[in-house]
C-alpha cells in the first residue's frame with residue numbers, strides 16, 4: 067500500500083497550529099467513484115512535487131482507527147483507483163514526518179520491468195521523503211492491468227502475451243471487439259491501464275473500436291496501443307495519424323519476438339502508463355482537497371489560478387470554472403506585491419489580504435503562500451492556504467492546540483474550538499464537523515473564539531469572569547431586557563412596560579373565556595379596489611396650516627379637525643411633495659394621493675389612539691427627522707430612504723384594531739393564528755400595506771420601480787414597520803447605542819465620527835432607519851405639553867376600552883392597572899417616559915441633534931410629576947387639565963419660557 071502525507075499535512079506541519087484533517091492516500095481499489103477533471107499539465111508537475119508514496123508502517127497500523135466515512139475514493143481507470151483517507155489530526159500528528167527507512171523502496175514493488183530475475187533492480191534511486199521542504203513524488207508504479215484484444219492466436223499474439231507476463235502485467239484476453247468492450251466496461255474485470263489491440267486484421271475496424279473504447283467511461287487514463295503491420299509504417303503516416311486521432315496513444319510494429327515487444331512495452335510503461343498514473347493520483351488529490359476543511363488555492367508563478375478547492379469556492383462564492391486561468395489579482399483588493407516578491411524568491415508569504423467575493427462583502431483572509439518549484443529552481447506554483455483572519459486582526463495568538471485545560475474553563479474552551487472533541491457519538495460528530503466547515507460564522511462565534519483565546523493567557527480570576535461573560539453571550543435574547551428597576555410600588559408602570567415588552571398571550575388570571583368572539587371581523591372594511599378616489603381640493607386654512615408641516619410643534623389635532631379626521635391624506639400629500647417622493651418613485655401625485663386615501667380609510671376612525679391622526683403624527687415626526695438629517699448634510703438618508711421612511715410611517719399601524727397583540731392572542735384572533743402569536747399586529751400592518759397597494763394599479767405607488775428597486779423598497783418598508791414592535795424595543799435601542807453611542811453631550815463627535823464608524827454600512831443604515839421610525843412612533847411625550855397630554859389621554863382611553871372589553875368577555879386582562887376607575891394616567895406617563903422614552907430620545911438626540919426633543923420630554927416629565935402630586939389621575943382630571951393648558955396656550959410658549 068502506498069501512503070502520502072498530503073500537501074496540507076506538510077503545510078500544517080510547518081505551522082503546527084492547525085486542526086485540519088490529515089490526508090493519506092493509497093492506490094487501492096474500492097467501490098465508489100468521484101471524478102474531477104484534471105486542469106492542466108502544469109498541475110501534474112505540481113502533483114509530482116507534492117505527492118509521495120510510502121509504505122509507512124505506522125500509518126498502516128493506525129489505519130484501523132480511521133472511520134470508514136473519512137475515505138474518499140477516486141476513479142481513474144473506470145474503477146476506484148485511489149482512496150484518500152482523511153485521518154483525524156491526532157493520528158496525523160503521530161505520523162507526519164516519519165521518514166521511511168532510507169533503504170526502503172517506498173511503495174515500490176520489486177521492479178516489474180526486469181527482463182530476468184537478476185536484472186530485477188530498483189528502478190528509482192532511493193529518495194528520502196523529506197529531503198526537500200516538501201515531499202517529492204516518486205512516480206507511482208502501479209500493478210498494470212492490460213486488456214489484450216487479438217482476434218486470433220498467432221506468433222504475434224503469443225509474443226504479446228509472453229511479453230506481458232515477463233513484465234508482470236496482469237492480462238485479460240478478448241477475441242472480439244464486442245467482448246473487449248464488455249470486458250473493458252465490466253465493473254469486475256475493467257480498470258485497465260493498458261489495452262493492446264491487433265490492428266492487422268482487415269476485417270476489423272480498428273478505428274471505430276478505438277473510438278468506442280475511448281468514449282467508454284473511465285478510459286481517460288488508459289493507454290491504448292495498436293499493433294500494426296510493418297508495411298503501415300513503410301507506406302505513409304496517415305494511417306498512424308488516424309489511429310492516434312481516434313485515441314490510440316501508440317502504434318507498434320508486429321513482431322514475433324518477445325524481447326522486442328517486451329522492450330516496447332517497457333518503454334510504454336515508463337513513458338506513458340506511469341505518468342498517466344501520476345495524473346490519476348493528482349486527480350485523487352484534487353478530490354481529497356475538495357473534501358478538506360482548509361481553504362486552498364493553487365496558482366502558477368504568474369499568480370494565475372490553477373485550482374481552488376470546495377472550501378475556497380464557498381468562501382469566495384464562486385465556482386472553480388469561474389476562476390481557473392484568471393489572475394489571483396482579480397480577487398484580491400489589497401496590494402499583493404509583497405506576496406509576489408517573496409514567493410518569487412522561493413520564500414513563504416504570511417500575511418492578511420482582502421478578497422473580493424461574488425455577492426457578499428469583501429473578506430479579510432489570512433494567507434500563507436508556499437512557493438513550489440516543479441521545473442528547474444524557480445517558483446512554478448504557489449499553494450495558498452487561506453484562513454478567516456479573525457485571530458490575526460487583533461494580534462492575538464493563534465487558536466491553541468490541545469493545551470491542558472484550566473479548571474472549569476475546560477468544557478467551554480473545547481466547546482468553542484474542538485467540535486469533534488465534545489461530541490461523543492459519530493453522527494453528531496459528523497454533522498458538527500460539517501457545520502464547522504461551512505463558511506458561516508456568526509459574529510458572536512467570533513467573539514466567543516477571541517474571548518476563549520484571551521482566557522488562555524489570563525489569571526484564573528479573570529478566566530472565571532470571562533466564563534460568566536461567555537455564559538451571557540451564549541444565551542438567546544441577548545438584547546431582551548429583564549425588567550429589573552421598576553419600583554414595586556409603581557404598578558402602573560410595571561403593567562404598561564410589561565405589556566409593551568411581552569409578546570404572545572398573557573398568563574394573567576382569567577375568570578372566564580368568551581367563546582368565538584373576535585375583535586376583528588375580516589371583510590367588514592371597504593376593499594381598496596372599490597374605494598373611490600376623489601380629487602382633493604385643499605381648503606385654504608388647511609394649506610396654511612400645512613406651511614408649518616415640518617415644525618416640531620405642528621398642530622396635528624387642528625389638522626384632524628379641519629380635515630374631518632382625514633389628516634393623513636392632506637399631510638401625506640404635502641410631505642411626499644416636500645421630499646420629492648413623486649420623482650423618486652417616478653409616480654404621479656394622483657397615485658400617491660389615492661394611495662393615502664386608501665391607507666387612511668383602513669385606519670379605524672373609532673380608535674381613540676391608533677387612528678389615522680396617529681399615522682399622520684408619526685409621518686410628520688419622521689419628516690422632521692429627515693429634514694434635520696438633510697439639513698445637517700450628513701448624507702445618511704438617500705432619496706429612497708426618505709421615500710420609504712415616509713411611506714412606512716404613514717402605513718405603520720394600518721388596520722390597527724385598537725387592541726394590543728396580547729389581546730389578539732388571548733382571544734384566538736385570526737391574526738394571532740395567522741402570525742403564530744409572533745409580532746402579530748406589526749406583521750399585519752406590513753402585510754396589509756402591500757396587499758392594499760398591489761391590489762389596484764390606481765394606488766400602486768411602486769408600479770414604476772424596477773423589480774430590484776421595488777424589492778429593496780419593500781424590504782426597507784417591512785423592516786421599518788416591524789421595528790415599531792415594542793417587544794424588541796431594547797434590542798433596537800441597544801444595537802443603535804452600541805454603534806452610535808448615547809452621549810448627547812458629544813453629539814458633534816458622534817455625528818462627525820459617523821462615517822468612520824461603519825464596519826458594515828447597510829447594517830448601520832438599518833439601525834438608523836429602525837431608530838428613526840421608533841422615535842417617530844412614540845414621539846408624543848417629546849411634543850409640546852398640550853399634544854403630549856392629548857396623546858396620553860387617547861392611549862389611556864384605548865387601553866381602558868381594551869380592559870373593559872377583557873372584563874366583559876372574561877378574558878385575561880393584559881394591563882389590569884389600566885382600569886378607568888382606578889388608573890393614574892400621570893403615573894403611567896411618568897413610567898413610560900422613564901423606562902421607554904428617556905434613553906431612546908437621549909440617544910436619538912445624540913445622533914440627530916434635535917435638543918428640543920429632550921427639552922420637551924424633560925418638561926413634560928416634570929409636568930406629569932406635578933400632575934401626579936396634584937392628584938390628576940383619571941380621564942376627567944386630565945380633560946380638565948387640558949382646558950387649563952389650552953387656555954395658558956403652553957404649546958406656543960418658547961421652550962426656555964417653559965423651563
Ligand SMILES: Nc1ncnc2c1ncn2[C@@H]1O[C@@H]2COP(=O)(O)O[C@H]2[C@H]1O
Pocket residue numbers: 562566719790792843844846847857858861894895898
Ligand atoms: N404616551 C404613551 N403612554 C403610554 N403608552 C404609549 C404612549 N405612546 C405610545 N404608547 C405605547 O407605545 C406603543 C408603540 O407601539 P404602538 O403604536 O403599537 O402602541 C403604542 C402604545 O402601546
